[in-house]
Amino acid sequence: MPKNPVVILTALNLEYQAMRQKLSRPQVHRHKRGTRFEVGTVQGTSCRIVLGLTNKGNQSAAVIAERAIQEFSPVALLFVGVAGALWGTARLGDVVMASHVYAYHGGTSEDDGLKARPRVWETAHGISQLGSHLARVDDWADDMPGREHVPQVRFGAIAAGEVVQNSRISAEARWIRQHYNDALAIEMEAAGIAQAGHLNGAPVAIIRGISDRADGTKSSANDRNWQPQAAANAAAFATRLAVELVAEQEQIAMSEAEQPQTGGGTQEHVSNTAHNSTIGIMAGSVKESSVFMNAAPKATGPTDLIADLDSFREHMARHHLDGSLDGDTYQEALVELRSARQAASENTAEASKTTTMALKRLRGLIADSPELTARLAPMVVAAGNLS
Known part of the structure; x- marks a missing residue:
């Protein structure tokens, strides 16, 4: 619970x-x-x-x-x-x-x-x-x-x-x-x-x-x-x-715990909160009424998470270049991303908390971009699982 x-x-x-x-x-x-x-x-x-x-x-x-x-x-x-x-x-x-x-x-x-x-x-x-x-x-x-x-x-x-x-x-x-x-x-x-x-x-x-x-x-x-x-x-x-x-x-936690595990694909994290709903299915993510395929996979360790964060930075840069992410938001997002990456490299319990909070702040900054939010969701979960 x-x-x-x-x-x-x-x-x-x-x-x-x-x-x-x-x-x-x-x-x-x-x-x-x-x-x-x-x-x-x-x-x-x-x-x-x-x-x-x-x-x-x-x-x-x-x-x-x-x-x-x-x-x-x-x-x-x-x-x-x-x-x-x-x-x-x-x-x-x-x-x-x-x-x-x-x-x-x-x-x-x-x-x-x-x-x-x-x-x-x-x-x-x-x-x-x-x-x-x-x-x-x-x-x-x-x-x-x-x-x-x-x-x-x-x-x-x-x-x-x-x-x-x-x-x-x-x-x-x-x-x-x-x-x-x-x-x-x-x-x-x-x-x-x-x-x-x-x-x-x-x-x-x-x-x-x-x-x-x-x-x-x-x-x-x-x-x-x-x-x-x-x-x-x-x-x-x-x-x-x-x-x-x-x-x-x-209720959401009970429903997730009761769901049977199935093979034949990668079952991503399911999150449905009052603030943000992002559902991963197979190799994609569903946010509100839009589906984004090839979302970032769930990282399994610090090295995987750092690689995913580096990849996410490239996606943010593309959104900035095409005008969907304004300059001020982009710069603030980069600060949080760097903070998360540095903490993730330390691989400690305190670093896990620091990484998670930095990524949550980043999620708030990019909340107007469903695609970026969907890509970030599994990384937030992975950060919480770091030792």
């Missing part, structure tokens, strides 16, 4: 406590750089949760998210807490799960004004589908007493910036309305979390309870009333989502 946990991060202690109440016997796990996580199990399930606190802001959130992914190799990373509603769409207490995240502060200042330079990350398809399913089932909040109304789960864009937004008429409010008017909620950490997940190949979900309207009506008195309720609602939905994610992984 998979032992990988779900990592859940929050920005505020109030949000952290709402999540911690869902865990049975949480134990402290100290990162070597001082970050404290707590690891516990959702009561009545086999779902392990790693809980961490990032503090406010996209930069802090990105650093702690990167640290958590490196330390725990999670099934998924969930960011859970409260947010302000935009345009009056969501009610106080409702939960918003991001379909995509905007980093709304990106722009360029020119003589004729400030021009938007949007940055956006989409939620992994599998997690998005599972979240929609749970919202339709609508039993995730049944154990929450004292609710003024039944909270709804809404799906849409979340805007993430660097300031607390509480106005309808400020320059920042007008900017968001002009360039990001489909956003349902606004907060200060989702962009950092999304970027960390993207670079590390980790599925990410942003789940926010609506605690205010970000329109000038936000106040300390209202926060004392609505923040605990919104945080509790977000924690309840995130817990249910985490339990279902782990259950899916266990």
